[in-house]
Amino acid sequence: MDGQTTIEEQYDYLLAVLQADQLIEFRELFFNLHIYEQGQFYLSLNEEERQRVYTYLSPKEMADMFDVIEEDEEDVEEYLKEMKPSYVADMLAEMYTDNAVDTLNQLDKTTMAKYLSLMDTESASEIKELLHYEDETAGSIMTTEYVSIVANQTVRSAMYLLKNEATVAETIYYVFVVDRENILVGVISLRDLIVNDDDRMISDIMSERVMSVKVGDDQEDVAKMIRDYDFLAVPVTDYEGHLLGIVTVDDIIDVIDEEAASDYSGLAGVDVEESSENPFKAASKRLPWLITLLFLGMSTATLIGRYEELVSEASILAVFISLITGTAGNAGTQSLAVAVRRLAVQDDKDSGFFRLIISEVLTGLITGAVTGLAIFIVVGIWKQNFPLGFVIGIAMLFAITVANLAGSLIPMLMDKLGFDPAVASGPFITTLSDLTSVLIYFNIASLFMSYFI
């Protein structure tokens, strides 16, 4: 970010060097870049330029760079196809296991098997083990490149071991202590190793209260622990306590980002990660939602159709349809967002299901009463028709209360049933609340018909 030349100028110059086929200068400049920047440079190239890069860089050097290219980069499959299969296999073997697994998971089974068969047996078996874990679990985001030691040794010997592991381990800032059966028994930070005397025994200074997660735990729970406890990594064990791997804070940041984007997408009824600026691609991703909601909306239209006679008698009723459905939809969206967020952050999800629903219905009654009163006064004065204002106000009160109930009940039920509550999208709730609002509105209107006409 600092420095005399901007990063874009450096990329441009590096590209010129690449195009001029100057291997030595290219390598010197390239390795002056941070690996993240190396990745960004690589991603900016065309196929011909990338082909040259494959001849310039070793699989190990390529692996370092691929470790930071975002796993959800859509084109990874294409890049791998450009390389020789043996080059890909060597590169995957050199990557951190968790990242190699993420990359492989984007390929079809046959291609995956091909690369694994070309790999050295040890790397292949490490990767195969991680491939088994279900998506979005601790197992699926953990890495096996951690440092573990046994307790009955000194700080000096532990430090010696650490120096040797430092180049391959993903983090050396926590050292995990295991017994002979590889059961996790303690943890010691590099900070503690440094401040303690070289002759102290690890067993004396390690923390035995080591927090860990199970391999099948949800990645969101792992994220919550790292965030709350300010850890840089947490160990992952199987159900008998054997140490299997670690999850590091950089992976957790990606998880938090991913979950936030998915909650946001849910509320908007669109995949916000949609990166394409191609209108056809964008439209094809948005249309399924729009068309589904259109047909749900048709039921509201059908319902209004049943009251067409009422509307032709009192066309003034048509004036307030969108106001009532719109306001109830806004209130329902508020309830939904609060409920989804509450489900995401609270520890004990089973606490007070009914209390929360009742609280949300009461909130609906209060906001509904205030909003209803406001519209009663405004319509009464505007149209010089207080009975009409009364109908609109009462309809508003009930429509908002029902929308609040739906907005909180639906995500909470989905959570109880084991679905992601964030999938209960905003547009779904507003379209649903259109239906209930119209039903409430016309029923109340026909009850008081004689008073306001």
Add this chain to the structure above:
Amino acid sequence: MDGQTTIEEQYDYLLAVLQADQLIEFRELFFNLHIYEQGQFYLSLNEEERQRVYTYLSPKEMADMFDVIEEDEEDVEEYLKEMKPSYVADMLAEMYTDNAVDTLNQLDKTTMAKYLSLMDTESASEIKELLHYEDETAGSIMTTEYVSIVANQTVRSAMYLLKNEATVAETIYYVFVVDRENILVGVISLRDLIVNDDDRMISDIMSERVMSVKVGDDQEDVAKMIRDYDFLAVPVTDYEGHLLGIVTVDDIIDVIDEEAASDYSGLAGVDVEESSENPFKAASKRLPWLITLLFLGMSTATLIGRYEELVSEASILAVFISLITGTAGNAGTQSLAVAVRRLAVQDDKDSGFFRLIISEVLTGLITGAVTGLAIFIVVGIWKQNFPLGFVIGIAMLFAITVANLAGSLIPMLMDKLGFDPAVASGPFITTLSDLTSVLIYFNIASLFMSYFI
């Protein structure tokens, strides 16, 4: 998380010990907990119990715990009031400067000044310096407890220095190298210190390409750097390159969380951090939005009112109002969410303003055409009235296109004008799109009136 007793049981037992006034046993059990758990236990107590905790723990011990109590904990002010002012001052002085500043920022000016005057001069002046930085900048989230060294020394002497700083620094995993004027010139990780020989010179092994942020940079940019580069901390400098502090990854996780919650809140038109289950409090926070939108919605109602005669002639038109406004609102929300997300993640915000708007309008035309065609067929068959279907379909096409334009243009304009684009909330866009949709709908309907009646 592991262990024989659950954490809740441990809290219960600890509470019993506290109530029985057993100082020594309390301290032993309390310090067996992780500081995050200490904080959670403290937060679960009532005032009388907390008063006893203040007599049990030193200001330093209290400070360690307060460092992890979330800064946005509403009741912090209340807790400080319960303690003796001198105890508070000592505690704040012992906290990491960034956290002490966060805590002080929740108090009124007079109370803040009182505590600062009771503090030792050095701590007070460190805190005062950070208090100046604007909210949501790198300066406001940085800490001054970092380790810096000069370049012309050996690894051995650097390690010696590190050992002494290890207990007070917020992280020792990066050591920042400065010149005599305290200008940042390099960085070396503890990993590098450990793998290199004790006699190597720091100047030979440090990285001179040190990434840093300016003290006035937006905290979101700092978050982006730490996330992309997988850093554990970044140094913060003034505009002449003097090292002022560091931002650590744990603070960045809070920033990412905060920004996600605020984007989510914007889309729903409600503060989703609203933690209260009190319906009156919740309603009072949601009503301002609802009432504002209600009055915006009134303009839609007024507009429909101008077409009342049209509706009384063709009451069938009323049937499709909510379908058109609803679908256009859904499309507008999709555009909005995509635009806000794109603004949040992209590096170069100025690139292709018009290209993006045009792409979004084209997406609107395509989705509008498909949705319009669908509704043309459905209405044509359902009502045996293809001219009516045509009117609804064409209105849908234009309403969706305009909603897409508004959904992308408004957040992008807000961003250009220096506002947070996420404030352009979903309910605002849908309410606005109600207005334009109704205008389009009735104008098209009155044009083709004679064909479908």
